[in-house]
Amino acid sequence: MFPSLSALLASAGTSPFVQALAIIIGTFILEDAATIVTAMEVQTGQVSLGVALVSLYIGIVVGDLGLYGLGRLAALWPPARRWVAVPGTGQQGPDSQGWFGRNVFRIVFISRFIPGARLPLYTACGFFRASIGRFAGAAVVATLIWTSLLFAVSLRIGQFLIDHLGAWKWLGMAGFVLTIILVGRIVATVRSPSR
Template sequence: MGLYGLGAAGARWPWLRRFLHITQHSQEWFSRNTFRAVAISRFIPGARLPLYTACGYFGAPLLTFTVTVIGATIVWTTLLFLCAQSIGNWLLSFQSQWRWAGLAGLVLTIAFMGRLIARLQKTEP
């Protein structure tokens, strides 16, 4: 909602409008395709910020935008949770006898990477 508001505020500032060109075609496109564009952008990394801001800038219907964002967020979060749960269960059942070795390896990797990064930062000019 904040990105939508940022885009809507940007459309109202005259000094910003001279750098950006609003056409009737782009406003109509965002009005017609708000649901599809917002839903798809939820699943494409890096697409939400520019698209949500553009929806506000081009005046996409706020109600359609809001309902789509909420629905896509619910679906996206549920899918991520179910995927993480199923992968986690599989890993626990498959590698249960190795879990302590894996935990030790994780701790050692974190400690090693921390020391490596600290050493590299000291040597940089």
């Protein structure tokens, strides 16, 4: 992911459109890594700050809306509806749709900051027909906050890696991404209820 996105951004030269497209595609693969690599490319001067941030925001929000859409499509598939039915009734739990509708902003906002929570919760929002407008608004706000914070930290760390590791900066960046992933896994494990 690191060298390939970086190489693609470098080969895009000064074409903001191609750079933006590469960043958006990168967010579909692994959004936190794409954010970190893009920040590193901004730090080296390969990508402008504006192209980087706008592309990251667009890619991440479009990906979030895609997860919501997958949930809506799953709701049309009869076996999926049976999987979420209350045993013996064939019906969804009491007021599932109402609960997701009332809590969509909170669900989206909190799950943005809990690793591994976006896929199941965003698709559930779509499955239970939470308001697409409220979902999209929450996704935009949460993305602006989380991505901006991660991008700012990555800029700082990226500059440190460039200054101190030179050609080995990618190894340091890979370590940073792994740290983000591992910390997320640890937080998810600690927050999960014991069985």
